[in-house]
Amino acid sequence: MQVQQTEIEGCFILEPTVFEDKRGYFMESYNQEKFEHLTGAKPHFVQDNESLSVKGVLRGLHFQKGVHAQAKLVRVLEGEVLDVAVDIRPNSKTFGKVVSILLSSQNKNQMFIPRGCAHGFVTLSDTAKFFYKCDNFYHAASEGGIIYNDPTFNIDWILNTEDLIISEKDKILPAFNEAIIH
Template sequence: MEIRKTEIEGCFILEPRVFEDKRGYFMESYNQEKFERLTGAKPFFVQDNESLSLKGVLRGLHFQKGEHAQAKLVRVLDGEVLDVAVDIRPNSKTFGKVVTTLLSSNNKKQMFVPRGCAHGFVTLSDTAKFSYKCDNFYNAESEGGIIYNDPAFNIDWILNQEDLIISEKDIALPAFKEAVPH
C-alpha cells in the first residue's frame, strides 16, 4: 500500500497494491498496522456506511461537531466520484485548505479524512457506490455543513452547475464563515 500526504494535515490518499490476473483481482483494502505505521493516525473504526448515487449527485460538504467528530476512510466500490475534503479546524496550520481527488472502482484509491474536516463528493459516472468507515458514531444533533459552492474554496466540481443534483438540506447549508468559527 502506498500512502501520500495531501495539502491538509492528517489527510492521506491511499493506493493499495492490486494483484490482477485472468481470474480478476485481489487487494488488501485496509490493514490497521500498516495504516498506523505509514500515517501515524490511529483511528478505531466503529461504523461502516455505504451510499449509491446517480450521476451528478453532490453530497456535502458535511461534518460532525465536537465530541461526535468523525475521521473517515472513503472509497468507491463501483463508479467514479470527485472526493473533497476541507480543513475546518481553526487551530490547524492547514485551516481552510481543500483537497480533491478522483476515487473510482478502477483506480481503487481511498482517502483518509481526519476529524475536523468537512467532506463531500460528486458522482461522475452513471452511478457510484461509495463506502466509508467512520471512527465515531453518527449523531444527528452534531451535524454540520458548508454550502458546496462557497467562494472561499472555489471548488471545481467538474460537472456543470445545471447537471448537479443536490438535496434541499445541502442547498440550505451556510457559508464557511457562518458554519465554522474563525
C-alpha cells in the same frame, strides 16, 4: 500500499497494492497495522456506511462537531466520484485548505479524512457506490455543513452547476464564515 500526504495535515491518499490476473484481482483494502505505521493515525473505526448515487449527485460538504467529530476512510466500490475534503480546524496549519481527488472502482484509491474536516463528493459516472469507515458514531445534533459552492474554497466540482443533483438540505447549508465549526 502507497500513502501520500495531501495539502491537509493528517489527510492521506492511499493507493493499495492490487494483484491482478486472468481470474480478476485481490487487494487488501484495510490493514490496521500498515495503516497506522504509514500514516501515524490511529483511528478506531466503529461504523461503516455505503451510498449509491446517480450521475450528478453532490453530497456535502458535511462534518460532525465537537466530541462527535468523525475521521473517515472513503473509497468507491463502483463508478467514479470527485471526493473533496476541507480543513475546518481553526488551529490547524492547513486551515481552509481543500483537497480533491478522483476515486473510482478502477484506481481503487482511498482517502483518509481526519476529524475536523468537512467532506463531500460528486458522482461523475452513471452511478457510484461509495463506501466509508467512520471512527465515531453519527450523531444528528452534531451535524454541520458548508454550502458546496462557497467562494472561500472555489471548488471545481467538474460538472456544470445545472447538472448537479443536490438535496434540499444541502442546498441551504451556510457559508463557511457562518458555519458553526467548533
